[in-house]
Amino acid sequence: MQSLQLRQRDYLLRISRAMTSRQDLPSLLRLILNSAAEMVGGEVGLLVLRQADGRLIPQAIFGLSSAKAAGLAARLMELPPLVAGAGSSRSLPELSLPLVSAAAGVPLRQVVQLPLRIEDEQLGAIYVFRSGGLAFGANERQVLQSFADQAAIAVRNLRLYEQAMAEKQRLNAIIENSANGVMILTPDRRVQVMNRSLAGMTGWAAEEAQGEPCWKVLPLENTDGQNLCAADGSLGDLPDDGSLYVEGDVIRPGGSRLTLGVTYTPLFDDGGQLRNIIVNVVDITRFREAEEMKSTFVSVISHELKTPVSLIKGYASTLRRPDASWKPETVRDGLGVIEDEADRLNGLIDNLLDASRIQAGVFRLDLNEVNIERLARRAVDGFRLQTEAHQFTLDFPAALPAVLADEARIRQVIDNLISNAIKYSPDGGVIRIGAWHDSHGITVYIADEGIGIPPAEQSRLFESFYRVDSGMRRQTKGAGLGLYLSKAIVEAHNGQIWVRSAPGQGSTFFFTLPEIVQEQLQPVREL
Ligand code: ADP
Secondary structure, three states, X not given: OHHHHHHHHHHHHHHHHHHHOOOOHHHHHHHHHHHHHHHOOOOEEEEEEEOOOOOEEEEEEEOOOHHHHHHHHHHHHOOOOOOOOOOEEXXXXXXXXXXXXXXXXXXXXXXXXXXXXXXXXXXXXXXXXXXXXXXXOHHHHHHHHHHHHHHHHHHHHHHHHHHHHHHHHHHHHHHHHOOOEEEEEXXXXXXXXXXXXXXXXXXXXXXXXXXXXXXXXXXXXXXXXXXXXXXXXXXXXXXXXXXXXXXXXXXXXXXXXXXXXXXXXXXXXXXXXXXXXXEEEEEOHHHHHHHHHXXXXXXXXXHHHHHHHHHHHHHHHHHOOOOOOXXXXXXXXXXXXXXXXXXXXXXXXXXXXXXXXXXXXXXXXXXXXXXXXXXXXXXXXXXXXXXXXXXXXXXXXXXXXXXXXXXXXXXXXXXXXXXXXXXXXOOOEEEEEEEEEEOOEEEEEEEOOOOOOOHHHHOOOOOOOOOOOOHHHHHOOOOOOHXXXXXXXXXXXXXXXXXXXXXXXXXXXEEEEOEOOHHHOOOEEEO
């Protein structure tokens, strides 16, 4: 008896060492089963785990081939349920001796069945078989149960570990794939985890940000609210529950500006100690731009609409004053201004309607074969009458192919570009209009010698209501819709529009129109 207990101690010691050395579960279970079988002189041993669907799957085998072990496990499933308490020993006749022995291929006479159980959960069982006639004694069963308990702990630990890992992976996936920026901070406000979206917003690589103070990774400017990531270390008070919200700007490495809405939520442990701060970041740049656009729209449009209306009103009421009699040329001039201003008003209303059609997606093109050179010449003829300070030159190759286009809309683009060339060349100069043809289709250009456009402004010219902020903005009339509409029209033709310009050196606007290809010959296209 003494020696049985001593051997048991040795085996259990080996097993607990194996458990603490983080061995993988299959080799740990094999070690437990082998030890149990060897302890009691068993010839065959089987450790089965119960699956979610109730099947018993062999996880460790002793003295059997794996094919036979599977057969044996299937037979064992047909046995009555395991009894509670210490390992129960049964003699084989009771356990369908012929079936089990046949499955194992070994004549087996005795079996001990040891449940793997934690609390009320039945995880599986260890079976040890002997061919000898001696039944397993109470001592042996008790000793063997300690092995089964070790196996149960190992299985349970692994399951808990797997559950924790799966949960961690799920959380990581949620954080990583969140469209919002997410960052987890340590209590001293250093970055522990940062997701892809926030990396994109801040320009920091997630690995580089790790361990850095959050004011460095998320340097919010112009903050509106209490900033927990402030560079001056004014950490502010974290609310015990609830969160802090702040809005501010970050400048990205390329120089572009993002407006962010940041929510800081503290996480406390059971003892009330701050454990982490969860930072959730939403890019609200679009909302800010939309807000700005709305206010620009109101101020530009009210100015652009009010100017002609007050001129019309002023001239009309002056001309019809009952106490005055005007010379015929004064009347003609006044009516001329009224007519021009009414035209301007009309043009602006048309542009506004076009802009809203584009936004509503109901902008239609009426496509036909168009001769671009003829169209440009007609446009220039109209403008020549309006200016003496500007000269026009036209440069078109002899055999320029026709394009499939909406003639009125392309005329609108050319008119707008020539009108801008005049408007933004206050000192006059030559305006060159021409085109060439290559593999990209037909490229039309309108070049002036005017004030030019700073490089930083060039990408924004084509936005609606955008006007370059220069002295010219106040001197020239315009709603900032011309280039926006031109771009929409050119792109509806599958073309592109761009500008090359430098301040003081004039500007050249280009746009392309694809050459006619057979499948394009559908008369009406929607934008
Ligand atoms: P608008 O002329 O009504 O302001 P546009 O959309 O046609 O609107 O042009 C937008 C802005 O682009 C203008 O306000 C002007 O600042 C700039 N711009 C356009 N064309 C030229 C040009 N040829 N030379 C210099 N600046 C230009």
